[in-house]
Amino acid sequence: MSDTGSNTGKVTPYRMDKTPSVDIIFKDIRYSVSTKQGPKEILKGVEGVCKSGQLNAILGSSGAGKTTLLNILCQRIQSTKKSQLSGEVLANKTPFNAQQFNKFATYVMQDDILLETMTVKECFQFAANLKTNGTAKEKNDRVQEMVKQLKLERCQNTFVGGLFVKGISGGERKRTSIGYELISDPAAIFLDEPTSGLDSFTAYSIIELLRRYAHNKNKTVTFTIHQPSSDIWDLFDRVMLMVEGRFIYQGPGGINVVNHFSSIGFQCPQYSNPADYFMSIMHAESDANVKSYPIYFQGYDTKLKSIVSSDIQNAHDGELPNKQVQTSMLYQTGQIAMRQVRILQRNPLIFKARLIQSIIISLFIGAIYWQIPGPNDNPSQRNVNDKNGFLFFWCIGMFMMTLNPCILTFPSERAVFLREENAQLYTVSPYFFGKFIVDAFPAAIFPLISCLIVYWMVGLNDENAGKVFFFILVCAILGLTGLGLGYLGGSAFSDAQMAIAVTPMLLMPFMLFAGFYKNASDYAAWIGWIQYISPFKYAFQAVTINEYSYDGPGYPQDPIKQLNFDQGMWSSLGSLAGLFAGFTIISFIFLATLKKRVQ
Numbered sequence: 001m002s003d004t005g006s007n008t009g010k011v012t013p014y015r016m017d018k019t020p021s022v023d024i025i026f027k028d029i030r031y032s033v034s035t036k037q038g039p040k041e042i043l044k045g046v047e048g049v050c051k052s053g054q055l056n057a058i059l060g061s062s063g064a065g066k067t068t069l070l071n072i073l074c075q076r077i078q079s080t081k082k083s084q085l086s087g088e089v090l091a092n093k094t095p096f097n098a099q100q101f102n103k104f105a106t107y108v109m110q111d112d113i114l115l116e117t118m119t120v121k122e123c124f125q126f127a128a129n130l131k132t133n134g135t136a137k138e139k140n141d142r143v144q145e146m147v148k149q150l151k152l153e154r155c156q157n158t159f160v161g162g163l164f165v166k167g168i169s170g171g172e173r174k175r176t177s178i179g180y181e182l183i184s185d186p187a188a189i190f191l192d193e194p195t196s197g198l199d200s201f202t203a204y205s206i207i208e209l210l211r212r213y214a215h216n217k218n219k220t221v222t223f224t225i226h227q228p229s230s231d232i233w234d235l236f237d238r239v240m241l242m243v244e245g246r247f248i249y250q251g252p253g254g255i256n257v258v259n260h261f262s263s264i265g266f267q268c269p270q271y272s273n274p275a276d277y278f279m280s281i282m283h284a285e286s287d288a289n290v291k292s293y294p295i296y297f298q299g300y301d302t303k304l305k306s307i308v309s310s311d312i313q314n315a316h317d318g319e320l321p322n323k324q325v326q327t328s329m330l331y332q333t334g335q336i337a338m339r340q341v342r343i344l345q346r347n348p349l350i351f352k353a354r355l356i357q358s359i360i361i362s363l364f365i366g367a368i369y370w371q372i373p374g375p376n377d378n379p380s381q382r383n384v385n386d387k388n389g390f391l392f393f394w395c396i397g398m399f400m401m402t403l404n405p406c407i408l409t410f411p412s413e414r415a416v417f418l419r420e421e422n423a424q425l426y427t428v429s430p431y432f433f434g435k436f437i438v439d440a441f442p443a444a445i446f447p448l449i450s451c452l453i454v455y456w457m458v459g460l461n462d463e464n465a466g467k468v469f470f471f472i473l474v475c476a477i478l479g480l481t482g483l484g485l486g487y488l489g490g491s492a493f494s495d496a497q498m499a500i501a502v503t504p505m506l507l508m509p510f511m512l513f514a515g516f517y518k519n520a521s522d523y524a525a526w527i528g529w530i531q532y533i534s535p536f537k538y539a540f541q542a543v544t545i546n547e548y549s550y551d552g553p554g555y556p557q558d559p560i561k562q563l564n565f566d567q568g569m570w571s572s573l574g575s576l577a578g579l580f581a582g583f584t585i586i587s588f589i590f591l592a593t594l595k596k597r598v599q
């Protein structure tokens with residue numbers, strides 16, 4: 001990232017900022033986890049320093065503990081019942097917790113967790129709005145600057161893309177993830193394998209970009225990396241090599257690493273890529289390597305440990321910069337809601353497909369239940385059964401119409417929520433309300449469209465406008481209840497696949513206890529209580545009573561009495577609204593505790 005100014009030659013204050021140094025030091029880090037085979041020691045007392053203004057690379061054999069160390073440096077791992085962590089992690093010799101970490105540093109995960117229907121520029125804009133200070137123009141300038149610095153001009157207006165939407169390339173995605181974090185100008189940035197899955201040229205351009213960020217702006221850039229090319233290897237300022245949870249090298253990169261290993265008897269062949277050579281002598285699958293580990297450890301202890309100790313002694317101890325920006329809850333809610341509107345507009349699964357589905361399914365069902373005779377048409381019991389069948393089926397359909405898209409899309413949004421909430425872009429309440437306000441719109445509007453299509457096709461009770469309105473109102477609240485349950489499923493299960501598998505299964509008892517398949521008065525007492533948490537019971541009850549209460553000649557038998565309902569239509573609607581509120585509140589609580597459970 002050059003400090004030489006933009007196209008216009010104007011040098012923006014953002015690019016000129018040089019951050020005060022932040023040195024991250026860690027001492028005697030030990031981390032072990034309980035496994036079925038007994039305790040497993042992952043880190044065995046490592047210590048070291050990630051220096052400011054430098055590119056600090058952590059390399060090692062697979063399973064050496066690189067990612068674990070990086071996560072510990074970012075305060076993303078704590079001791080739990082099943083894992084023990086000890087040692088100290090300090091920034092400028094000051095202890096910090098996860099919240100304080102966010103004030104001066106940021107973390108880029110290995111997976112690029114971005115919303116697929118947002119463009120690159122919109123991602124940056126969202127981060128700039130919530131993570132930086134300044135006027136709208138200053139934020140826009142910053143976004144433009146970031147797009148330019150990361151060489152994303154060509155794809156700045158392209159969707160990030162994903163499973164359902166075509167989008168930018170892998171390298172562009174990675175740069176977008178990095179830019180998303182860099183926009184707040186953190187003093188330290190940690191990245192877990194920023195080059196994994198990328199071709200060598202793209203990988204080089206990303207490490208080169210990070211190097212410029214470190215050098216030009218005095219930032220602390222630390223990352224884990226697998227199999228760097230020789231070009232990339234030459235860019236590292238500081239290298240940490242790990243095997244079996246211990247360092248075997250720590251110090252300046254390049255020829256210094258080669259010299260150290262040749263001094264203990266491991267000479268890198270002249271024309272080899274040093275990174276390849278070191279990976280080949282580190283990996284744990286080779287018995288010869290494992291036999292050499294004690295030599296590496298001894299070489300580190302005798303030749304490098306004291307240097308690392310003095311590096312730790314000499315690390316910076318100045319004040320930590322604070323990049324964190326506090327925005328109001330209202331502002332955060334507005335930002336989330338605006339983003340959610342875009343997602344809704346653009347995700348074909350959420351909007352277009354649902355609109356088409358609502359229309360086609362309504363027409364189909366309307367055709368199947370075409371003009372069922374009403375009270376004035378001398379109806380038979382068979383007609384009543386048909387109408388009951390329609391009303392019950394319709395309730396299920398209205399509910400599923402909202403639940404299904406929510407279960408399908410919530411897991412991917414949930415990962416984004418966890419990342420952004422973790423980076424303290426916003427808190428749980430603004431996220432939940434911002435998202436809910438917007439999601440509630442289609443959840444209520446699609447039932448309206450469907451009901452208007454089907455109502456007169458089936459020949460439902462249109463004695464007065466109130467009947468039609470009540471029917472639509474029940475369906476809309478049922479749709480919202482589906483949304484509440486979808487949120488609950490998406491946030492209650494830490495595993496997305498589990499949510500997709502289990503949530504629809506919950507519906508079976510709800511259906512059985514709705515009073516259609518079995519009469520409401522025939523449930524055994526020990527299990528009959530399930531009906532009171534079934535949204536289908538209340539919705540079916542409400543629409544049935546609405547349909548069969550009228551002035552005029554009657555049905556062969558009173559359908560309401562036959563069904564043995566124990567509530568009136570308005571009280572059924574109230575109970576349904578209560579369930580909607582209940583599901584929504586519980587899903588909010590689950591979402592608020594999600595972070596803890598996922599960790």
Ligand SMILES: Nc1ncnc2c1ncn2[C@@H]1O[C@H](COP(=O)(O)OP(=O)(O)OP(=O)(O)O)[C@@H](O)[C@H]1O
Nearest residue numbers: 033035040042060061062063064065066067068069
């Ligand atoms: N919570 C855990 N429970 C059990 N084992 C764990 C846990 N966390 C990490 N490990 C194990 O600890 C070792 C180090 O994991 P880590 O992810 O840090 O390795 P790594 O060096 O980053 O490996 P790779 O390069 O393959 O990603 C691995 O063997 C891993 O399986």
